[in-house]
Structure formats: C-alpha cells, structure tokens
C-alpha cells in the first residue's frame with residue numbers, strides 16, 4: 001500500500017479503472033449534448049464506460065486541470081469558458097490545438113495531459129460527408145464572426161487551401177484572428193459581408209445570429225452565385241434563416257449539427273479505444289433531444 005495522499009476529485013484509484021470514465025467540463029454545463037452523443041456510442045458499442053457533465057466554475061479550473069491525471073478520469077471534453085485554460089495547462093499540444101490556440105479535448109498518456117482541438121476537424125468531416133466535392137477546387141471563403149468557433153473554422157478552411165475573409169461586427173477582433181493565420185486570411189467589417197458573400201465559394205456563419213431568440217443574419221441571398229455553399233454552425237434551430245434562404249435559392253447547405261457530432265469522434269477514440277461512427281440513428285437521437293425531429 002502506498003502512503004501517497006489522495007489528491008483526487010473522486011475516490012477512484014489513479015490506475016486505469018475498469019469502467020472508463022470521461023466527461024465534459026464547462027460553466028454552465030447543463031445544456032451540453034455531449035453526454036447524449038458519447039452515451040449512445042458507449043451503449044451501442046457495448047463499452048464499459050461513462051461520460052458525465054462536470055460543472056467546473058472558473059475559480060476551480062486550475063485545480064481541476066492539475067488534478068486530472070489522478071482524478072480517475074481517462075480524459076475530458078472542454079467547453080466554454082475553459083478552452084484557453086486547457087490550452088495553457090496541457091503537457092502536450094498537437095498541431096491543430098497550437099494553430100487554433102484553444103483545446104476542447106484532453107486525454108491521458110503516461111500521466112501526461114495530451115490535448116487537441118476537434119472543432120476544426122469536425123467541421124471538415126461534416127462538409128466532406130455532406131458536400132464531398134466542396135474543396136476540390138478551393139477558392140474564396142467568407143467566415144462570419146471572429147470568436148473561438150471562427151478560429152477553428154478558419155483553420156479548417158486554410159487546411160483545404162481556401163483564402164478566407166473574416167467579417168465581424170467588431171472589426172478589430174477579426175483583425176486579431178486574421179493575424180494568427182497570415183496573409184491568406186483578411187479582416188473585414190460585417191457591413192461589407194454582402195459584397196464578400198457575392199464572390200465566395202463557401203460562406204460559414206459562426207456568429208450567434210440566426211440562433212433561436214436572436215436576429216437573423218443580415219445577408220442578401222439573391223446576390224450569391226450559383227453553387228455557393230452555405231454552412232452554419234448554429235444548430236438551434238437546425239435550419240437557420242440563413243440556411244433556409246440558401247435552400248430556397250437552390251444552394252447546397254450544411255447544418256451545424258453535423259459538426260457537433262463529428263467533433264466528438266476523436267475524443268471518444270482516445271478515451272475508449274474505439275473509433276465510433278456518426279450514423280443517422282445518432283443524428284435522430286440528438287435532433288429529438290433538441291426538439292427538432294421531423
């Protein structure tokens with residue numbers, strides 16, 4: 001028996017437990033759909049594991065991250081407002097996390113906290129599934145918004161060779177984001193989004209505009225060129241006014257739920273050792289939970 005003091009968040013031993021425990025940390029955390037997604041995979045793949053919502057207030061985040069290797073968890077997802085704290089605390093960051101500057105997935109290897117950001121890869125996987133040819137001939141992309149989600153989307157679009165215009169209500173925030181990615185990413189005010197949209201091959205909304213209870217995105221859909229892809233990371237409602245307008249014009253649309261589902265794949269694989277699939281059943285399950293099932 002060791003005399004080492006218990007510094008854990010739980011009473012479970014620090015060795016790899018029989019039931020693999022993971023979860024999502026955030027503040028607030030009650031709205032997170034991640035337990036539904038991972039719970040579905042755990043049960044359909046018959047894995048002895050659990051995945052919980054873990055409420056971590058900002059005052060406790062440093063302690064949580066320090067204690068993670070001895071907590072009994074095999075890792076966790078990280079959501080608002082802790083993605084930058086997780087970035088700063090990780091022992092090893094992969095290239096995606098470094099490029100995006102934020103972490104949404106942590107896992108343990110030999111007691112070290114390894115970290116990545118799966119939002120960008122999740123965005124790519126969703127587009128690849130929904131519009132498989134979307135990046136065959138990369139051109140200009142327009143990203144609306146300049147928050148954390150925009151950073152992941154800009155990374156993803158640069159990965160596929162697009163030049164990216166970032167338009168944001170607060171232009172300085174767009175400029176800060178553009179500076180991170182070099183000369184192929186430029187910053188603009190939201191006022192000129194209509195002009196930029198008219199010459200874009202893909203438009204991605206990362207603002208909260210169009211979300212249930214918010215105003216719609218002020219964009220004149222009539223100016224968009226045929227074939228322009230309209231993508232929204234908002235998924236409540238599933239079909240935002242922006243996507244509805246694009247669909248009415250006959251343009252390909254990509255909703256935000258796919259990104260949420262696909263970003264979960266990598267974390268699950270690290271924690272539980274199996275790469276799960278995003279299936280129509282899973283999509284239906286989450287849609288029903290969101291009250292969006294048809």
Ligand code: ATR
Nearest residue numbers: 145146147148149150168169170173206207208209
């Ligand atoms: P996240 O990290 O999830 O992307 P965020 O950092 O809160 O979230 O970013 C929200 C985005 O929506 C920002 O680009 C914000 O614009 P500002 O940087 O000017 O705040 C944008 N946004 C929110 N409400 C908006 C509104 N009413 N009109 C235009 N843009 C809005």
